[in-house]
Amino acid sequence: MKHNFGAGPCILPKEVFEEASQAVLDFNGTGLSILEVSHRSKEFEAVVVETERLVRELLNVPQGYCILFLQGGASQQFAMVPMNLLPEGGKAAYLDTGVWASKAAKEVKKLGQVEIVASSSDKNYTYIPKDYSIPTDAAYFHFTSNNTIYGTEVFQTPATNIPVVVDMSSDILSRKIDVSEFDLIYAGAQKNMGPAGVTLVILKDELFGKSGRNLPTIFEYEAHAKAGSMYNTPPVFSIYVSMLNLRWLKAKGGVEVIEQENIIKARMLYDEIDRNPFFKGTANTEDRSRMNVTFVMENPEFEAEFLELAKERGLIGLKGHRSVGGFRASIYNALTITSINALVDTMREFEEKHK
Template identity: 80%
Template structure:
């Protein structure tokens, strides 16, 4: 058995893989592959409708919000957000907690003044800044809820009266949130929702149409809302597999149930990191992510040896990002506690063999 701790594209449940594979050969008894059906067909329109319905149900999305399935990943949203929301000469506030937060701010600077309200760059993003002020004259405030590379996560939305935008690419659907607290949520699907290729956007309708900016049609949220996420050919297969995964999540008891599993998984691994004399965590304890657990060895020269052991034990994708080093275990929704226990066992085995 392979234990996939890769940061993304993500692990998905085996039953989702099996259903998705069947549909490649014959989708819904149509005699056609899901890869070749028309995106304008009744069958695929039903897929989009169910996927949206599941997102709304699982996240309790208010009626005055639109749910979109777009392309271009979160990186395209870095530009689409200021393009749609930031007026000429306007200002937006950004919190810098990692590479992706920094890239979002960089793109936004093409459209207006960007205030970095706080940053933890000086410590290689090992903590989440606190106690910062958000300018009241900002058009919006943007932050990244989970920092995949550095293993930090923001569980409580910073307090502000300014419209709030959040990139939830790597923790969407992993824990309960109040969508009504946010004005726009976006997330690349390839961590917890589905395969790469589709991006979820949940946007409060009255936020749009106020920038006064001329927006190319393909980048205009209002045009995608009017077209029901089908302004252009959508990522058909990615939306379909996301639907299957959302069905799986609902059957498990929804987000409340999966959050409890995620808490247990993260606690199990963090407890071993704290206990084991060879390993130590890299993120500030109060800011530790449940999704991406980062750690190093007290003796860096032994890291290659542990990676070899991990490979022998079928522990895949635990090498840390090059900007951090060490190890990163991504423990997304579909990764079971069995895999966590396998990693913990390998860590203990390594410790015993070096006493």
């Protein structure tokens, strides 16, 4: 058995893979593959409608928000957000908590001013900054809720009276959130929602045209909203598999239930890291991510040996990002407690071997 701890593309439930594989051969009895069916067909239009409905239901999205299924990943949103929200000559405020937050801020500089309200780069992004001020004259405030490389997560939305934008690519649908606290949420699907290729955007209708810029139409949120996410050919397969995964999440009991499972999984792994004398966590305890657990060996010379043992035990994707080193266990929604137990058992096996 393989246990997939890779940071992305994500692990998905077995039943989602099975149903998706059938649709590759014959989608909904049409005699066509989901890979070739027209995005204008009534069968696929029903998929888009259901996927949107499931997002609204699972996240309790209030009235006055639209839901878009776009392409280009979160990286395209780094540019689309300021294009649509930042007026000419305006300023945006950004919290710098990692590589992706930093890259998002850099895109703003091509369109206007950016103020970094705080940064944890001084300690290699091992913590979430606290007690910073958000300028009231900024067009919006942007932060990244979960930092996949560094294993930190923001659990409390910063308080401000200006529009709040959040990149939730790696923790969307993993825990309950109050969507009304945000003006725009974006998330690449490939962590908890579905396969790579589709990007979820949830934004207030009142943000349309906020920047006053004359944008190419394909970069306008309003254009995509008016077209029902079909301004151009959408990522059909990615949306379809996302729908299947959202059905699975709903059947489990929704976000509230999966959040409790994620808390248990993260606690089990962090408890072993803190107990086992061969390992230590890299992120500040209070800021530890439930989605991406980063840790290293007390003696770095053992790391290659542990990775080899993990490979022998069927543990895949544990090698840490080069910015942190060591190990990274990504424990997204579909990863089971069985896989957590397998990792913990392997860590204990290594401990016993070297006592």
